[in-house]
Amino acid sequence: MTELRPLLSLNHLSKAFAGNQVxxxxxxxxxxxxxxxxxxxxxxxxxxxxxxxxxxxxADTGDIILLEQDxxxxxxxxxxxxxxxxxxxxxxxxxxFDNVAxxxxxxxxxxxxxxxxVNEALEMVQLAHLASRxxxxxxxxxxxxxxxxxAVVNRPKLLLLDESxxxxxxxxxxxxxxxxxxxxxxxxxxxxxxxxxxxEALAMSDRVVVMNQGKIQQVGTPREIYxxxxxxxxxxxxxxxxxxxxxxxxxxxxxxxxVKVEEQRWRLHAEHSFSVGDKVNVLLRPEDLRVEYxxxxxxxxxxxxxxxxxxxxxxxxxxxxxLSSGAELMASEFFDEDDPSFDYRPNQKVAxxxxxxxxxxxxxxx
Amino acid sequence: xxxxxxxxxxxxxxxxxxxxxxxxxxxxFNASKYGIKWTGFSTKWYEKLVQNDALIQxxxxxxxxxxxxxxxxxxxxxxxxxxxYRYDFKGKKFLSGMVFVSMLTPxxxxxxxxxxxxxxxGISLGFIxxxxxxxxxxxxxxxxxxYARLNDFDKRMILAARDLxxxxxxxxxxxxxxxxxxxxxxxxxxxxxxxxxxVIVSAFVTGPGYEILPLKVYSMVKVGVSPEVNAISxxxxxxxxxxxxxxxxxxxxxxxx
Numbered sequence: 331m332t333e334l335r336p337l338l339s340l341n342h343l344s345k346a347f348a349g350n351q352v353x354x355x356x357x358x359x360x361x362x363x364x365x366x367x368x369x370x371x372x373x374x375x376x377x378x379x380x381x382x383x384x385x386x387x388x389a390d391t392g393d394i395i396l397l398e399q400d401x402x403x404x405x406x407x408x409x410x411x412x413x414x415x416x417x418x419x420x421x422x423x424x425x426x427f428d429n430v431a432x433x434x435x436x437x438x439x440x441x442x443x444x445x446x447x448v449n450e451a452l453e454m455v456q457l458a459h460l461a462s463r464x465x466x467x468x469x470x471x472x473x474x475x476x477x478x479x480x481a482v483v484n485r486p487k488l489l490l491l492d493e494s495x496x497x498x499x500x501x502x503x504x505x506x507x508x509x510x511x512x513x514x515x516x517x518x519x520x521x522x523x524x525x526x527x528x529x530e531a532l533a534m535s536d537r538v539v540v541m542n543q544g545k546i547q548q549v550g551t552p553r554e555i556y557x558x559x560x561x562x563x564x565x566x567x568x569x570x571x572x573x574x575x576x577x578x579x580x581x582x583x584x585x586x587x588x589v590k591v592e593e594q595r596w597r598l599h600a601e602h603s604f605s606v607g608d609k610v611n612v613l614l615r616p617e618d619l620r621v622e623y624x625x626x627x628x629x630x631x632x633x634x635x636x637x638x639x640x641x642x643x644x645x646x647x648x649x650x651x652x653l654s655s656g657a658e659l660m661a662s663e664f665f666d667e668d669d670p671s672f673d674y675r676p677n678q679k680v681a682x683x684x685x686x687x688x689x690x691x692x693x694x695x696x
Numbered sequence: 697x698x699x700x701x702x703x704x705x706x707x708x709x710x711x712x713x714x715x716x717x718x719x720x721x722x723x724x725f726n727a728s729k730y731g732i733k734w735t736g737f738s739t740k741w742y743e744k745l746v747q748n749d750a751l752i753q754x755x756x757x758x759x760x761x762x763x764x765x766x767x768x769x770x771x772x773x774x775x776x777x778x779x780x781y782r783y784d785f786k787g788k789k790f791l792s793g794m795v796f797v798s799m800l801t802p803x804x805x806x807x808x809x810x811x812x813x814x815x816x817x818g819i820s821l822g823f824i825x826x827x828x829x830x831x832x833x834x835x836x837x838x839x840x841x842x843y844a845r846l847n848d849f850d851k852r853m854i855l856a857a858r859d860l861x862x863x864x865x866x867x868x869x870x871x872x873x874x875x876x877x878x879x880x881x882x883x884x885x886x887x888x889x890x891x892x893x894x895v896i897v898s899a900f901v902t903g904p905g906y907e908i909l910p911l912k913v914y915s916m917v918k919v920g921v922s923p924e925v926n927a928i929s930x931x932x933x934x935x936x937x938x939x940x941x942x943x944x945x946x947x948x949x950x951x952x953x
Contacts, residue, residue, distance in 0.1 A: 386855055407861045419852035423874045432870075433860035484860065 337362040337520050338383065338488060343392035345378055352378050353544045356392070360488075360522060365514050367523045369531040370541035371567070376524050379541075380490050383522065385409050396487060407436075412481035416493040418473045420465040426452070426476050427461040433484040451483040454513070471502045478510075482517060491523045495530060507533050528568045532556060540564045557688075558601060562611060562695045571613050572659045575694065578608045589691065592633055592655050600691035609694035616662035618688045621649065621674075624681045632681035635659065637674045649674050651682060717933065724926035741923040748924060751912060755928060758892055758909035761823070765830035766887035772831070773838025773887075774880050778872060780839070781846040782854070792843075799836035806833055807900035814901060821903035829901040830894065834887035841886065845879035846872070881943050889936065 336359050343356040352375045360366045368376040381387040383394065385406030394402045401409055412433070420429050430451055434444045452458045455475035465473055474494065481489055491510075495503045511534050514521045525531055531538050532552040540547040540555060540563075548555055548564045559565035562573070576591040581604070589598045591612050604610060624634070635653040643662075651659045659682060666672055674680070727738035745751060779785075780792055798806075810832065814825045857867045873880075895910045902908060909932075913925050 384859060386858075406855075407858050407863065411859075413856070413859045415852045415856055417850050417852055419850055419856035421853060421857075421871055422849075432857070432862070436861035436863075436866065480856075480860070 335362040336360070337397060338522075339395045340379070340382070341393050341395065343379075343382060343389045343394070345375075345382065345387065345389050351544065353382075353389075356544070356546070358539060358546065358549075360520060363518055363520055364536040365511065365521045365523065365534055367525060367531040367535040367538045368541060369525055369528060369538050369567075370547075372526055374541045375544040376526075376541050377492065378544075380413075380492055380522065380524050383488070384411055384413050384490055410487040411490060412484050412486040412488075413490040413492060414474075414477045414481050414494045416496060418465075418477040418497075420473055420476055420480070422465055425462050425464060426457060426468070429465065429476055430480045430483050432480065437484075447483055448479075451479040454482075454516075455479045470498050471506065474498065474506060475509075478513065482513075482519060486519065488520050488522060491521060493525055494523070496525070496527065503530070504533075510534060532568070540567060542567075557690075559613070559690060560601070560692075562613075562692055565613050565690060565692070570616050570660060570662075571690075572616065572619075574612045574614070574657055574659075576610045576612045576691075578604045578606050578610060580606060587691070592653055592657070594631070594633075596631070597686070598689055598691050599687045602691065602693060604691075604693070611692045611694055613690040613692065614659070614684055615688070616648065616660045617646075617664075618684045619659065619661040619663075620683045620685075621651070621661050621663060622681045622683070624679055632683050633659070634679070634681050637676050637678045637680060639676065640674045642673075647673065651680060653682075720926050721930050721933065724923065724930040726923070729923060741927040745924045745927045750907070751909075751916075751924065751928060754907045754909045754912035755932075757823075757906060761826055761830055761908060762888050762891040765827055765834055765891045766884050768827075769831045769834035769838050769887045770880060770884040773835050773883060774842050774876070776835075777839045777842035777846060777876075778868065780843060795836045795839050798832070799840070803833075803894075803896040807897040810897065811900045821901060822906045826898060826902045826906060826908070829897050830891040833894070833897060834890055837886050837890065838880075838883035841883040842876050842879045845876045849875055878946075881946055885939060885943050888939070892932075892936075 338360040340356060340358045343353055344351070345353045356375075356379065358379075368379055370376045378387065382389050385401075385404065389402060392402070393400050396410070421432065424432070427448055430448045431444050434447060439447075449458060449461075452461055455478055457472060457475055457479065460468065460472065465476065468476065474497075477494070495506050495510075498506060507530060510521070510523075523531075523534065532555075535552055537549060538552055538555050539549045542563050548560045550558075555564060556568055559568060559571075565571045566573075574591050576589045576596075576598075579588040579590050579595060581587055582597065585600055585603075587598055587600055587604060589596050589610060589612065596612075598612065600610075622632075624632075633653055635651040638650045638652045638658070640647060640649040646662045646664055648660060648662045651661060653659065661682065722734075724741055725737055725739065726734055727740065728735040780788065801809075807829075810825075810829045813819075814821060814828075819825050819828075853871060854867055857871045862870065893910055895914055898908055898911055899914075902911070909928070913928070916922055916925055
């Protein structure tokens with residue numbers, strides 16, 4: 331993405347179902363050619379946003395601008411937007427070819443052109459050899475690819491994907507994530523992907539919007555969302571995170587604070603601005619923690635605790651550490667190549683530290 | 697032991713179901729007039745039947761009413777089922793409830809109700825009144841058969857068709873209709889059978905000018921079972937069997953789903 335050209339803007343959208351306000355004053359811009367993901371727990375309104383873009387629902391207020399044209403009053407069948415549904419929704423009585431050709435036939439294109447474009451689309455998803463099969467004769471992953479081909483063959487301005495990978499098993503899902511991403515780059519079509527799976531969102535997206543209860547919590551690249559969550563909700567929804575309470579002791583200048591955490595003073599970095607006496611949450615990713623054995627003494631600038639439980643995860647060794655205050659921390663460490671059989675003993679006394687600056691400090695929320 | 701009792705159970709069941717029909721078919725070829733014992737193979741009852749113009753006319757009337765009633769009930773019922781499935785409108789719950797009510801209404805109640813309606817509206821009893829009555833009692837069966845089939849498939853398929861640019865008519869023609877076809881066919885068959893052998897409702901709503909087979913047979917057996925009745929029943933049996941086989945072939949072709 332070299333230039334950012336807005337493709338679709340949602341302006342002040344609101345939508346209520348039977349008095350239940352699902353979206354209120356919802357604003358969002360999607361740029362041309364990006365892989366954009368709506369991420370949130372079920373019921374957060376992300377599917378409603380998708381349905382509004384597709385035209386399956388009409389917004390109560392607000393407008394939807396696609397390439398400078400207001401499309402909010404245009405019916406779904408006339409929008410240059412196609413959808414890949416969660417259940418694929420293939421037509422079971424048609425062959426793979428006829429499924430993919432459906433949209434082009436509706437637009438009454440010449441037969442020869444339909445044939446050529448369908449074959450191209452099927453080749454792109456590597457299913458050209460199965461064109462005469464019925465959907466029921468295909469595997470889940472193949473059906474998924476037919477659904478994608480059926481949508482992209484129409485060359486939509488925007489492709490919507492509604493939890494499109496969630497029906498696949500873990501291995502296939504990971505494979506399809508890579509394939510989708512590659513397809514998106516190749517086609518240059520803007521993808522809007524809806525999911526509740528944060529791993530999927532991080533793996534595929536150029537930008538992610540995290541939603542909760544009909545509101546946008548944060549918009550950003552996967553890295554921004556993961557490393558600089560702007561709220562406790564985002565921090566906890568994306569990956570695992572440890573949460574410690576603290577209090578601002580002094581302000582040391584630009585985004586630097588002295589914070590009291592677990593009866594010790596720490597120099598911490600924060601994106602937010604705080605004043606002395608503010609209560610804060612200090613958030614630490616399990617993989618950012620460094621754990622060391624200690625004997626009895628309290629080393630300075632370490633959190634001290636004991637190992638409660640450790641779990642062998644193959645790639646990592648996860649340990650649950652109880653600090654002297656009673657708070658618990660999860661640490662996730664890769665095996666050291668010098669000591670591959672490394673393990674902790676329960677009740678082992680440890681000191682925990684982390685790379686300075688990798689912590690996230692947010693205003694206190696319960 | 698379990699296997700033997702299972703086989704025995706099935707045998708008894710099959711005998712109970714098919715022995716009477718078998719006896720009927722055999723008797724239609726029995727030279728004896730009383731059908732108590734076999735006095736030799738004969739097709740004379742069929743010959744007599746062909747000469748019995750009143751009976752043949754009743755049979756033709758019955759087929760006419762049944763085919764038209766089944767077809768109209770299928771068209772109306774299919775559209776009603778699609779409407780109930782696809783659209784949200786006021787009174788939808790009430791309407792789908794009424795479908796069951798009219799299906800469960802005893803024939804005699806339905807017959808009297810229809811008769812009152814026809815008299816009130818001044819519709820003379822005959823072909824038209826009979827046809828309307830038959831369409832009425834066939835309708836719920838079609839609606840339920842088609843609705844069940846519709847409920848079976850993924851509603852998102854309709855959204856997908858719309859998303860790909862299909863108009864309402866094309867969604868119906870290209871997606872919904874091919875998928876519900878087996879249910880439509882079986883709805884038609886069910887209607888046809890219900891209509892063909894209905895006695896109670898028909899007895900109330902048809903007039904003397906339009907006689908149909910079940911009523912004719914009913915009046916004939918009042919004075920003793922004539923072997924001609926056996927013959928016409930056998931013919932009807934064969935016709936129904938052929939229709940069932942044909943419909944099975946249609947549905948089978950669709951089995952690739």
